[in-house]
Amino acid sequence: MGKIIAIANQKGGVGKTTTAVNLAASLAALDFKTLVVDADPQANSTSHVGLDPKEAAMSIYDLMVNPDLAPQEAVLETEVKDLFMIASNIDLVGAEVEMVNVENREEKMRNALSAIRGEYDFILIDCSPSLGLITINALTAADSVIVPVQCEYFALEGLGKLLNTIKIIQQRLNKELQIEGLVLTMYDVRLRLANQVVEDVRGHFKDRVFETMIPRNIKLSEAPSFGMPAIMLDAESKGAVSYLNLANEILQRNDLV
């Protein structure tokens, strides 16, 4: 019974896409069948695994607006065994306005994914930098949420708002939603600011913060230009290893290893 995890933070550029793709690739490398759903109209996750959003016959947008479609039709294979993708589409930009008067508009993604969740061990949803309808759909569809927190000052400011939104979703739309954890990203041990942010976040959120931190690592930012996760570009790199460690930590927390 696949676990659905949303990767969300309305702050831009904190490592949501990098986390979604590299964590998924790590879980796949550990033989867990994993699906990434690209719920960001920028379609960065789709291109990060080497796919072209324009070539996808169907996207998560189609599944949300047309419940008769079989979600399996939207699933694409990637270069990585056990890693699959449902692509994004630019039409997601208009979905919020299009669905203004639609009943249960927050549950469209949950309904779309319910028919296929049993075929995967994990389903990771990459969200856009916003708390709008599509991200709310992802949080309503998810069993838990991973919050990437960049080791920068602005990253702290937005956390309160995000956790408030998660509380509202838990009360009104998805009682089961848990916080899988906060993951510190782009950590540079040499920077005083980064160490300050780590101290603040661990002090405030305690064991809800993963032990594993993702260091700033050039292979993580180069991998998308090759259309592959970092584990395929350079499995020995600090970036790839850190995401493998994160995968293992999540598996332990879920008693799967």
Add this chain to the structure above:
Amino acid sequence: MGKIIAIANQKGGVGKTTTAVNLAASLAALDFKTLVVDADPQANSTSHVGLDPKEAAMSIYDLMVNPDLAPQEAVLETEVKDLFMIASNIDLVGAEVEMVNVENREEKMRNALSAIRGEYDFILIDCSPSLGLITINALTAADSVIVPVQCEYFALEGLGKLLNTIKIIQQRLNKELQIEGLVLTMYDVRLRLANQVVEDVRGHFKDRVFETMIPRNIKLSEAPSFGMPAIMLDAESKGAVSYLNLANEILQRNDLV
């Protein structure tokens, strides 16, 4: 007659807020009276200049939904002489859905700013990482747009969509809208990827790219935690100097120096 410049890019974390605040502070340091409008519900620009969005009596949201308000009432002083701010408000998150059936909803910000533009030499609008209604309002209100482009792979992917959106705005909502320029941000001369992005962007967009590049510089990311622009934290830092150079380049392009 103040020039209104939108700082926009739907890709998250590329340096929109850092550019809006530090460019504005540099223009103010050169004795140009400058107003920053924070059109991002994250309110990062507002806190970057040391203000608390919750304490602002009025925000850009109020001016947009209530045309009878005098925009001067929303203007706040900052620690920097000649630098002023109109704060953001979390209510911006709901504006897109609230204004679905409102006539001329794309022109609300332009109308709100028209009464005060004469009082400033420059008005910079910090946009959120999206191409939704608020960013469209900013592009409709603006005379020109500055596009921060992070020296990373994903930054290139989104440029096409942004430039398409700008073309549509020029055709339908704002014929006068020009591209002030693309500014390369977080440039690290040691990284092959960064140099590749610089080459690609300069090759493709030629003289629409500013000569001035903004280097990755720790003072730029520390300054927000002190509630001030980098020029106040450390005017000699590479980050502060690069934004002063950008200000001078823009002034030259506009025959103001």
